[in-house]
Amino acid sequence: MEKILMLAAVEADGTFAKSALEALAAAKTLQAGLAGSELCVGLIGADVQKAADSVAGCGVAKFLAVVDPALKDGCYSADAAAAAALVKAAGATLVVAPATSRVNRFFSGAARRSGGHVDTRATEVAVDGGAPVVTRWYYRQRMTGLLKRAARPWFISVDPGSMRPADPAPEKAAVEAVSADLASRTKVAGVKSPASGAQTIRPEAALLFVAGAGWCKKQSDGATHVPEAETLILSFLDKSKASLGGSKSLVDQSGEGAEVLKFMTHLNQVGQTGATPRHPKGLSTCCHGEEPHVVGWRFVNERRAVNMNASCGWAQGKADVLYVADAFQVMTKVNELL
Numbered sequence: 108m109e110k111i112l113m114l115a116a117v118e119a120d121g122t123f124a125k126s127a128l129e130a131l132a133a134a135k136t137l138q139a140g141l142a143g144s145e146l147c148v149g150l151i152g153a154d155v156q157k158a159a160d161s162v163a164g165c166g167v168a169k170f171l172a173v174v175d176p177a178l179k180d181g182c183y184s185a186d187a188a189a190a191a192a193l194v195k196a197a198g199a200t201l202v203v204a205p206a207t208s209r210v211n212r213f214f215s216g217a218a219r220r221s222g223g224h225v226d227t228r229a230t231e232v233a234v235d236g237g238a239p240v241v242t243r244w245y246y247r248q249r250m251t252g253l254l255k256r257a258a259r260p261w262f263i264s265v266d267p268g269s270m271r272p273a274d275p276a277p278e279k280a281a282v283e284a285v286s287a288d289l290a291s292r293t294k295v296a297g298v299k300s301p302a303s304g305a306q307t308i309r310p311e312a313a314l315l316f317v318a319g320a321g322w323c324k325k326q327s328d329g330a331t332h333v334p335e336a337e338t339l340i341l342s343f344l345d346k347s348k349a350s351l352g353g354s355k356s357l358v359d360q361s362g363e364g365a366e367v368l369k370f371m372t373h374l375n376q377v378g379q380t381g382a383t384p385r386h387p388k389g390l391s392t393c394c395h396g397e398e399p400h401v402v403g404w405r406f407v408n409e410r411r412a413v414n415m416n417a418s419c420g421w422a423q424g425k426a427d428v429l430y431v432a433d434a435f436q437v438m439t440k441v442n443e444l445l
């Protein structure tokens with residue numbers, strides 16, 4: 108009989124993140140498909156009651172938690188020790204967690220400490236012939252693989268944005284405390300993150316707006332218009348709350364001393380050597396749509412592009428709609444309409 112542990116580090120404000128609800132949905136899928144299996148939730152944090160209450164109606168056997176002020180932000184050693192203690196207390200054979208940056212940091216270590224095996228960034232879990240199956244992408248999202256494993260405990264992290272989140276009713280949860288040796292030489296001095304207004308990468312946004320190198324190139328009047336490009340793009344992001352992506356050619360310009368969009372960094376890069384974001388819609392502007400870039404759009408469902416070149420890559424079956432137009436004019440009009 109499989110014992111499934113859905114593992115999550117609660118947010119700093121004590122809530123259960125959307126990515127954790129997706130992992131919970133994956134764990135529930137396994138529970139539903141594996142006859143006689145049992146599901147429990149293991150939480151890590153400084154105060155987990157609010158998070159446990161918010162998902163208590165999801166029909167789990169029990170809630171286990173390692174609670175300690177040191178687990179508010181977490182560091183590798185404390186998180187890994189807490190996770191291993193929860194796996195042991197639950198007697199887990201399958202461990203499912205969201206592949207957040209915090210979980211990614213300690214998940215493999217916790218698997219190692221538990222004598223288990225780990226597969227990260229699953230985009231689907233299912234049951235086939237009475238055994239769990241994990242879907243995972245390889246070679247920069249070009250190939251998928253289906254994995255079955257006999258080894259237990261099997262640690263599976265779920266790629267955020269890949270599943271429909273569970274929607275359990277809130278109830279009062281009875282949380283069982285689990286102790287763990289959290290002694291650590293690492294002291295978390297604080298967490299630095301950009302102010303939300305300054306942040307251009309918004310994984311939850313409905314739209315991905317991609318800027319390509321064309322924004323910084325000479326235009327029909329023979330001159331570049333980088334300040335205008337910056338104003339147009341920032342104004343659009345502000346109005347639409349879209350997430351900002353960039354092509355490699357654009358983000359690389361900052362290293363070559365050319366006139367650049369100041370808010371664009373390598374973190375924005377989408378593509379083979381960049382990110383593979385998940386947004387329902389994407390709008391590409393001044394970007395040619397070459398394969399190494401477009402492969403990063405693998406999970407964007409509806410794609411549109413604005414390019415002056417009617418033969419650009421987007422026209423070669425890579426976009427649903429290509430507007431053959433000047434993006435400066437198009438985005439000026441779009442901003443007016445917004």
Ligand SMILES: Cc1cc2nc3c(=O)[nH]c(=O)nc-3n(C[C@H](O)[C@H](O)[C@H](O)COP(=O)(O)OP(=O)(O)OC[C@H]3O[C@@H](n4cnc5c(N)ncnc54)[C@H](O)[C@@H]3O)c2cc1C
Nearest residue numbers: 319320321354355356378379380381393395399400415434
């Ligand atoms: C191993 C490898 C890995 C790579 N990985 C990545 C990756 O991860 N991500 C990535 O993006 N690229 C990657 N590349 C590079 C990729 O092949 C392209 O070179 C790059 O994506 C081109 O960027 P771009 O389309 O912004 O620029 P360009 O090719 O210079 O295209 C600019 C476009 O802007 C258009 N344009 C100009 N002005 C306007 C205007 N006013 N209105 C509308 N359109 C306008 C032009 O028509 C042109 O199509 C990789 C390449 C290799 C070899």
